Amino acid sequence: MSSKKPCTPPDSDGVPNKTRRDFLKKSSFLTAAAFVPVTVVNAAVNQWDEKLASVFEKTSLHLEVNGVPLNLSVEPRTTLLDLLREQLNLTGTKKGCDRGQCGACTVHADGLRINSCLSLAVTNEGKKITTIEGLSKGQELHPMQEAFIKHDGFQCGYCTPGQIMSAVALIKEGHAGSEMEIREFMSGNICRCGAYPNIVNAIQEVKKGGLS
């Protein structure tokens, strides 16, 4: 659907990404050491350089996710959201728009709420990430999770992890002082089912209960 075409126009042999191939030719030790021009052509045909690129282009990343330290190798173009969902199988964090417009992907990075779809995974080096899966202690739910169930703060449940992560951070930020303040500072989290009044009730109850 995108009108912007990230695909680099192909060069004469019909293979895209000339710049990346050039870069590899110049910088890759293996390429420089082993490939004479003929073999470079062969490599292009057999797409070896792309295979090499996929290895070279992965970056190491150290993250702590829900208290578990991880040493990962990720592509720079992978978002934190896709890393969580597709590679770490933490599908509790939802993708609703992939553009930072709905808040379904809200997680905590070093305690601050962020839209994980707007954050490239590699920019989170060394950070502590908490997702919805890391909020409860074993079977014991976080008070916010309990309050959402009690107040029926969801219907389809798809925005719910994002709402809860946002709500927990909201109280820590000191932005749950009044009903109006809660509504204002929760407005980055869209709920299409329209559970908003119940969500606000849930947050107010947790706030009154003195959640820190």
Next chain:
Amino acid sequence: MMSDQPLIGQPISRLEGHLKVTGTAKYAGEYNVPGLLYGYVINSTITKGKISSINTKIAKALPGVIEVFTHENRPSLAWFDMQYSDMDAPPGSPFRPLHTADIKYNGQPIALVVAETFELARYAASCVEIKYTEEPFSTDLKENIDKARAPQPGLATFLKPLPPKPKGDFEKAYNDSFAKASGEFYHGTEHHNPLELFSTTTIYEGQGKLTIYDKTQGTINSQLYVGNIFGLHFKDVRVIAPYVGGGFGSGLRPQYQLFLSVMAALELKRPVRVTLERNQMYTFGHRPPTIQNTRFGADANGKITALNHSAIAETSQFEDYTEVVVNWSNMLYPAENTLMEYKLVPLDVYSPLDMRAPGGSTGSHAIESTMDELAYKLNIDPIELRLINYAETDTSVGRPYSSKELRQCFIQGAEKFGWSNRNPEPRSMRRGNKLVGYGMATGIWESMQLPARAEAILTKEGKLLVSSAVTDIGTGTLTVMTQIAADELGLPLADVTFSYGDSKMPFAPIQGGSFTVSTVGSAIKAAGKALRKKLFKKAKDIKNSPLKGTDLEDVVFKNGDIISKNNPALRVSFQDILALNKGAIKTTNTSLPKAFKLKKYSRAAHSAAFVEVEVDEQLGVVTVTRSLTAVAAGNIINPKTARSQILGGMVWGISKALREETITDYKLGKYMNQNLAEYHIPVHADLHDMDVIFVEEKDEIINELGSKGVGEIGIVGMPPAIANAIFHATGKRINQFPIHFDSLL
């Protein structure tokens, strides 16, 4: 009554709540299996014409790209239109993805890139070169009114009757009437935008067998669709969808990601997931833009004598999608002279699709705004005018209502809202620099019931298992069905499990139209009843059974015992029965609507919506500061989840009146705001004081549960109530939705 405290009627928290608040409830695009491939859809950037060439060579050359499917290399598939049809297909020729080089609408899916990772598939899609030959097209309803024609009838007409025939002489009666009110109304295209992106994960199981995790409002609908198109045995196609991240109608028809995911999985013999992007969520069904005209005439006492309501709606060039827009006014208000008209204009867009209260929320906008105008012309209070014209029977078809407590909605709603504080004079009420307005409107939604099956099993441990293929799109189906089943066997909630969202379970139709409780709930009640009968028979068959000589009517089922009403000492426990019966006891039952009985009645849920708005006099900004909806929808199975349904519907009403609209660039034939930043829906800050009342309504006709369903009724009355409140506040009657501040300056 099955036990001392029936579970029906209790505000039980959602049984899947724990899974949803911990992120462990899995949605269609979240089944990660080894070797999973990712499909990325390419959509047409032109509106009409042909693909003249499509070059996939570069994309295919990228390592990790498995295949690029287009109309040129897709497998040979089913031939006939009927095979592409589904339970919610309008008359016509259903759209077939990757069928030919023809482009029928902007955003049409034209290729699927399948790769090892999502990022690679997305990148490779940008490497596919497409050239088109463009043809002229039309996407503007207002510019094509002259092409309006009657819709072709079809199977869909069964649930969506065409307008009733004219009665009396409308034109004469209208001309002779003491007071007249009329208006032209318009709303643009709207898209469902459930928060979950449409997604299908297809697992290729070998030997033509598939397990499909689909975002759908009907597992069996998707199963039949896939079986028909790909020539698979239905039993080999299993569609699973227990958690659905919102539907609102968008999942009533199988969408193209299902087709593409299944096609790729079958061709590649590997698991394939296709997830749409948010902008692609605007490339299938939508609420059609509709132009409506009304003319209502009344005598000096306020009695309505003449009703005319006509609507012209958009449809696609390949299907005649229809809605019931103009039939409602005469259901609500008796009039001797009526003229109802409904026409379609086919345009170069995708077929419209049922969206929350399809037709009803459209029609009520025009009807209830015109009623408000009429009240002003007559100088009668808007509630009073509705009471003067209160339809004790449905005069549009000459049938009584199975039940109708709308009057109580007016009375209780007005009381709690404080309607009596309203000074009817426009611009008469203020709060600081804000104009304050009160508005109200009536809502109506037909209560339907379809056939369904359900299974009930008493396990050897004495637990009750019930099942149906139905989904739970967030309406509370799991919880409500569990309550119904538990009451039927007199068991506590903890001893009952409801399994759902799986096409291998007993048949359920698509989940929509507010008919799931009446349809699936009735099937579960029937299965539970059959199981009671079976258990009772087995209890009597026990040697020296204490229940010998008693009838089913003379016993109660309570906490795993069958107890004589006359002498509670006489009882047989489920355990006694199970001990003699080797293994579990099972029944499967079909519930059919009692068509002959029901045909004699009109059946509908009603509501009265009350709204207070503040309008900033300088800036024109509208805030819905208070809203209340009083609902009469029969027996409310779960007041907690039902209340949430109504609240959600009210939020949709605010959205429809003030926020949401898909904007089309008619020169490009393309939707311009295909994202959640520019497609405005309410956020937390837009909502203020909201309240719901359920008035008591007994209905012994509609179904055994006496329940009407509440999925749509919450939205119906809200948009006109808001428009009426804005009129009261400002003296300006704005008949075009959404109402923006600029029209109030």
